[in-house]
Amino acid sequence: MAAPAAPQHLTYLGAALFPGTPATRLRGGGNASGILAEWQNDVRWRAEGAMALETGARLGGYSVTGLLGTGGMGEVYRARDERLGRDVAIKVIAQALASETKELLRFEREARALAALSHPNILGIFDFGEHDGVHFAVMELLDGTTLRERLNGGALPWRTAVAIASAAARGVAAAHARGIVHRDLKPENIFLLADGGVKVLDFGLARRDPAPGAPVQPEEETLIGTAVYMAPEQILRKPADARTDVFALGVVLFEMLAGRGPFTRSTVGETIGAVLTEDPPALTPTGGAAPPALERIVRRCLAKDPEERLQSAYDLVFALGELTALPPGPARTSAWPLRVAIFLAGALVGAGAAALFLLSR
Structure with missing residues (x-):
């Protein structure tokens, strides 16, 4: 049976x-x-x-x-x-x-x-x-739903979106601290637990960020991914680093706020062209007026040039924490204390036996 x-x-x-x-x-x-x-x-x-x-x-x-x-x-x-x-x-x-x-x-x-x-x-x-x-x-074994399933019901209130993005960014920052770049962040790979927690899934496309000056192996730059969430350097088969994941987090945050992706088009080719050449549209969040600084944060994540983006997932966590007065501490989407500095004590990961292993698309 x-x-x-x-x-x-x-x-x-x-x-x-x-x-x-x-x-x-x-x-x-x-x-x-x-x-x-x-x-x-x-x-x-x-x-x-x-x-x-x-x-x-x-x-x-x-x-x-x-x-x-x-x-x-x-x-x-x-x-x-x-x-x-x-x-x-x-x-x-x-x-x-x-x-x-x-x-x-x-x-x-x-x-x-x-x-x-x-x-x-x-x-x-x-x-x-x-x-x-x-x-x-x-x-x-997780109990909950993916962010994609949640977004099927439409855009999220901006505070909810910021809380989810902050939690996901903390997980991504932990991977970056170990030299691991995810390279396939998207709503399907962010899991919302029934108890309010957030988990980053699917490191199937992950690679170790080479040390500065180290040669990049050609096969490591053979790309698999999802066009609408890819940074320009991914599409152009240039080396990916932590800022590549920051771009994807920016796309996900934009989609949570607006109910649509900033570069989503009717065909893959048009989507690729938009990622490479077009600026994201104006952001109009649902669920109440959002601080103007929120759009500035999203746009920094979505800069075409990696040098112009927020330089790490930690930077994104801090920026969102300062924006909302919600500190990047516990792994929840609500009920955070009111001091951003708590993050440094809780965000760094130690070596452990548990790890993420998910299948890529």
């Missing part, structure tokens, strides 16, 4: 781990037409070889109890950690992809690279391994 479907609030987690829209690689030159051709013609992610584990199936010390979701790289199950007596989410890579060295290495590299991260705004990974030919990652 196949694993039963999960309740809706948990299927959101499965959808977040395995989003349905295909991801594509960009290997063309710097011109928009070449990039678009690569984008349209090199779709790689697919659900071939999905294995549909049975209820009660065991992966090491874990027992499958339900299906959370499926996607291009495999499936996500709810499972029971028999050793520690807790419920977890298990991501299983599709067998067809497990036979491809590059995809399997990516699956493993993400888990290993992020295993040192432990932060309340990043989804944690508990375990990673292989059992009878099945490659899997074990993650914390």
Whole structure:
């Protein structure tokens, strides 16, 4: 008997781990037409070889109890950690992809690279391994919904949007402190917990930020991502750094405030052109008048030149905290104390066993 479907609030987690829209690689030159051709013609992610584990199936010390979701790289199950007596989410890579060295290495590299991260705004990974030919990652089980699902109901009040952006930026800043750039921040990869917490998901496209002066490996600049949230340097296949994630956070914040993306157009080609050449439109937040400084912050995030942006996710957290008198401290979207300086004590992450591991689009 196949694993039963999960309740809706948990299927959101499965959808977040395995989003349905295909991801594509960009290997063309710097011109928009070449990039678009690569984008349209090199779709790689697919659900071939999905294995549909049975209820009660065991992966090491874990027992499958339900299906959370499926996607291009495999499936996500709810499972029971028999050793520690807790419920977890298990991501299983599709067998067809497990036979491809590059995809399997990516699956493993993400888990290993992020295993040192432990932060309340990043989804944690508990375990990673292989059992009878099945490659899997074990993650914390979340209760809530993605920001994308929330935005399907329209724009958010500006204070709510700022609180979510601040929490997400704290998680991203923690990754940056470990030299990790996310490169695929978008509403699908931001999870809103039922208890008010915020988690950044899906570090599947993450890479380590090279040390200053270190050569950039060509394969690291083979890009996968989502056009409307990409910074210009990503589209042009230039090296990505922390400021690339700041741009994406700016796009997400704009969308939360306005109910639409600043560069969203009817086709991928038009979207790419807008990201590269057009200024964002005037921001008109819903849910009450927003401080004029909020639009200035968003526009700084969306500067085409990385040198003109806020230079780090920490900078964004501080700017938003000063704007609202809400300090960047706890990992909640409400009820923050009133001192921004608390952030320095709580935001830096130590080495830990938990880490984020999510599937990219």
